[in-house]
């Protein structure tokens with residue numbers, strides 16, 4: 001389980017996070033949602049230690065990541081897999097080399113052992129036998145799956161994903177979302193996804209945190225979100241015209 005308590009962060013005089021707390025459980029896809037600029041990515045970066053909070057703490061299975069020493073932080077980091085937008089594939093490396101990259105950082109593993117793990121991950125994301133392909137030969141959805149294989153290659157406990165569907169069409173997005181949710185359940189890992197894609201919310205939102213202007217305004221699951229009476233969340237959920245017209249019809253029928 002990942003717990004975060006009273007997280008505050010400002011950049012200059014701009015307070016981005018104003019005391020956000022919560023927890024994420026294993027085997028679940030946990031989503032952080034909210035409008036643009038509301039602090040979702042900053043919270044994600046604080047959780048993984050890329051940004052330090054001004055106040056508050058992050059605890060991984062009773063290990064205090066914020067206050068822990070270097071060894072504790074290194075141990076937690078080794079349990080973390082990341083699939084971030086900026087973490088694109090290396091264009092000059094093959095699929096196999098890309099996925100193996102995190103394992104190459106760890107000393108003491110034999111190549112055959114690393115290759116076994118890479119092949120297992122590639123098979124799990126539906127890319128068995130694509131080892132020697134170059135990223136340029138793959139579709140956007142396949143590249144995302146390679147990045148997912150790379151994120152889980154290190155026998156992780158926690159998976160962090162920033163906007164998994166950016167640049168993907170709606171159908172491919174669902175395939176990637178479902179794959180992340182299946183892997184989360186199978187491996188019993190704690191997955192945290194930042195998104196503003198309502199399809200993801202409705203498809204894989206086991207646990208959802210809604211951020212608004214630096215506060216956690218609501219939390220719940222995909223079955224509860226449509227009947228929320230929090231106006232700011234309603235505006236977010238029913239932001240597009242199609243969803244608005246559904247809502248209007250439902251309200252009129254009630």
Ligand SMILES: Nc1ncnc2c1ncn2[C@@H]1O[C@H](COP(=O)(O)OP(=O)(O)OP(=O)(O)O)[C@@H](O)[C@H]1O
Nearest residue numbers: 011016034035036037038039040041042043194196
């Ligand atoms: N390193 C930084 N220095 C200064 N300001 C920053 C920094 N990182 C983030 N911010 C500011 O913090 C605010 C929240 O940014 P964040 O990226 O978390 O938003 P977000 O909710 O993820 O939005 P989006 O959905 O558009 O990605 C923004 O106003 C952003 O400009």
